[in-house]
Amino acid sequence: MADFTHDFPFDPGYDHTLQDLMEIPAPAGPDDFDAFWRARHAAARAVATEPEIGPLEEERDGVRIHGVTFTSVGGVRIGGWLALPAEGPAEHGFVIGHGYGGREAPGPDVPLPLPRSAAILPCVRGMKDRGLHPGIPDVSSAHVLHGIASRDTYVIGDCVADLWCAASALSELVPGLTPQEGGPGLGYHGESFGGGLGALALPWDDRFRAGQLTVPTFGNHPLRLTLRCIGSGEAVRGYREEHPEVTEVLPYFDAATAATRLELPVLVAAALFDPSVPPPGQFAVYNALAGERELRVMDAGHFEYEGTAADVAGLQAARSQFFGARLTR
Known part of the structure; x- marks a missing residue:
């Protein structure tokens, strides 16, 4: 493990070796965990997403990038970007999530993992700049607490639904990509x-054929609540101090528990040092995966260091190789 100089008032490596991290389990979850998520997925699939493509905004790296909007659960219109091949039909399709804070442009998510691909890059509800919604905070420390008093109102569940609806919108705009249409899958x-x-979305949706998760959050909430950080988890830790009943809600939104149901091939990039998303939670997601899995160990996440550019480039290459081997007709 690299020895980073930092000024955090805690150890972002959490005194864990790689061997320690590889042994962290996932919580079993509530008895009705599967039923809860299957019902949420069914509701999202029933939404008429009515996607609308905006004017061309940019062309680079083999794609033309347009603005896009679509409807998600609760009638909320979600915005983002749609990337289409600059030449020829799309042979692959991607839904691309973003970090806490949202996205102001496609940024480093383009170039896409594979050439001749189409992709939708949504800003989930509450997140800037195309997912902003009245009443939902756009700051991560407040967003992560929005509706948290109940599993039925917690914003994280709706954000997962936004990804499912993004897949529906992409499928409507670019037919022929899903297995149901004879395509290779998303x-x-x-x-x-x-x-x-x-991790929360993929187990329930058979339109997807592979996933890649980088420094994933929401893994192993019982452990996460014991670990200081500077990310959204710290807001949840603080909330639990005054509202201990939240421990009845969080198990439904545990990414590691969901990973035990995730049978698709998944590549996980997990960090040994991360002040925002504690590594024990990241590795809990990887360790729990039920299907084919690959691990890429990063020196650090959410932290700039001398080897950042090389690690990012290596992950991009691994991602392309991973999807290239699995999203073929």
């Missing part, structure tokens, strides 16, 4: 917040 990748949402 890929998903997301980082941090988007990684945790992906």
